[in-house]
Amino acid sequence: MSMSVVNSMLSALKACQNDIGTGMDIVTEVALDLVETEGNEEDIKELEEMMLDSAKLDREINCFVEAVEQMTAQARQQPPEAMFTLKNQVKEHFARLQERFSDSDLHRHSKVVSFNESVRNSRTQANPSATENREEDLDEDIQVTQSQVNFTCPLTQVEMVNPVKNKKCNHYYDYEAVLGMIRSKVIQKKNLRCPVVGCGNTNVKESDLVKDAAMKRMIQNKSGMKK
Ligand SMILES: [Zn+2]
Known part of the structure; x- marks a missing residue:
């Protein structure tokens, strides 16, 4: 060469x-x-x-x-x-x-x-009022009980594939979605608020997330029944 x-x-x-x-x-x-x-x-x-x-x-x-x-x-x-x-x-x-x-x-x-x-x-510009309302809702410090858990990821708005539970506030998210959000916040040196409306958890951390196999099975069974 x-x-x-x-x-x-x-x-x-x-x-x-x-x-x-x-x-x-x-x-x-x-x-x-x-x-x-x-x-x-x-x-x-x-x-x-x-x-x-x-x-x-x-x-x-x-x-x-x-x-x-x-x-x-x-x-x-x-x-x-x-x-x-x-x-x-x-x-x-x-x-x-x-x-x-x-x-x-x-x-x-x-x-x-x-x-x-x-x-x-661009999102904020496209829909400024939605962002404001969301902030207000999140500021209210309401504890949400586990019975309100549903199968929809609060981040993606679609049924979760890999549900993880936040052990601090008991809310569920799709793993990939929440991890992506946490990482992009880390770059901005900001904390990620729990996206569930009314949740007072202002710092969602990767270490608080636990895989929930039972939840995953429930979702799979549910979608199985639909067929
Ligand atoms: Zn939460």
Whole structure:
């Protein structure tokens, strides 16, 4: 592998990274259109997943470019034979660089952050009164008993698939939905209020969530009976 091959490969990767960035901007615009036209919540979630996937790809390219640059710089200072092991060195270094990150870091990718912010702002603009009323309802410190539990996730408004119980206030949410909310709040350095209307729990934490297999079975039985 000659240096000119390495260099042209790196510039191709960087061009590819630009395209990923453009793609992420387009996805964000599509999401905003969806919010404005009160589109399907599921679709917006799917777009968020696309953003996270793109962020991952972008990060992988960063790591790879960094690995190649560092390893080729090292190899230049060594005897020519060093070039033979370059490929493996890059591979190993790339793996080490990737280990520094976890999937939750992807939520901090600048374009993912701006995606979430734009969607949130657009929602508030589209329906300012709904947001206000919601805040008021949540401020009332009413304890809700377990008998009021239903099978609908307060976040997604659809039947829960993986119900988890908040052991602080006994409310149920769909695991993926609540985890996503907690993580996006963490990035904003804010607490997540329990979305159940009237609940006084102002700090929903991941550590308060317990998987509820019994609840899951109940939901499955119920939907089984419907068929
Ligand atoms: Zn609650």
